[in-house]
Amino acid sequence: MPSTTLRTVQVDGLTVRIRTTPGPDIPARPRSPYVLVHGLGMTHRYYDRLSAELAADAAVLSVDLPGYGPSPRPRTHLGVEDHAGLIIKALAALGIDSCTFVGHSMGVQFVTAAALRAPALAERLVLMGPVVDRQRRTILQQAVSLGHDTFRESPSANAIVLSDYLRTGVRWYVRQLLPMLEYPLERAVEQLDRPVLVLRGGRDPVARRRWSRELADCARDGALVEVDGQAHVVQHSAAPAVAAEIIAFTRRTTRVGTAVLPQASDGPSVKLEDRRA
Secondary structure (H helix, E strand, O other), X not given: OOOEEEEEEEEOOEEEEEEEEOOOOOOOOOOOOEEEEOOOOOOHHHXXXXXXXXXXXXXXXXXXXXXXXXXXXXXXXXXXXXXXXXXXXXXXXXXXXOEEEEXXXXXXXXXXXXXXXXXXXXXXXXXXXXXXXXXXXXXXXXXXXXXXXXXXXXXHHHHHHHHHHHHHXXXXXXXXXXXXXXXXXXXXXXXXXXXXXXXXXXXXXXXXXXXXXXXXXXXXOEEEEEEOOOOXXXXXXXXXXHHHHHHHXXXXXXXXXXXXXXXXXXXXXXXXXXXXX
8 A cells, every 4th residue: 555644634623634645756747636535424444445546646635524533523513515615624724726526425415515615626526426316315215225235345345334334423423414315416516517427336226327327417527437246335346447437537637737736735734644554
């Protein structure tokens, strides 16, 4: 695994943890970083394989939002727009003014909302395993789909998901689940003016083909890719294939003169810790 740097950013009194994996040092081909945002109950851990693959193309920033993993839980309620604002401010504190947003599951909602609030920040978006299907917006339907998904995931994916869920805790999980069920993702995607790649595992029971196709069609510049034989946590179980699709999408939609990873700027406090993977 490539070396990573952990940055702990305090934004509005909340802790956002961001792990940065450096990209290749190719001055002639600068590229904006990938920013990975996790789903409900999860952390950066199920992105580790994908981060290593994407780092062959550009720097990768993997975000742990407040209340997930070791980060303290906020005392106040946070909705989709609140999380989007935290992501925008945390990236600004690190000097990031342009990126490719990659969201998985509930993280898709966060990166979509962030791109709408700060359109200059998002060059393009990758929406993996997007939720919530507008025809399946009940707790029971989502619970059944997630239950089915556990039988289709690899043992290592299930181990990461279960351990992250246990650390997040039932109370915080449920508090975040309700706003997720209410967020009209399809209407938000319609408003995006950036290229959008919708990506799903071919056997994903959560982000089903009909729904994923609908989202891709909603986007002004949208495409759908399916990775055969994979379930919801496709970025872990099929990281090389997923990375190849994302990198190809990035290269197809890259504008001339995109930014490289800048230095941290003034603003919210940033604590740096070197971590070796």
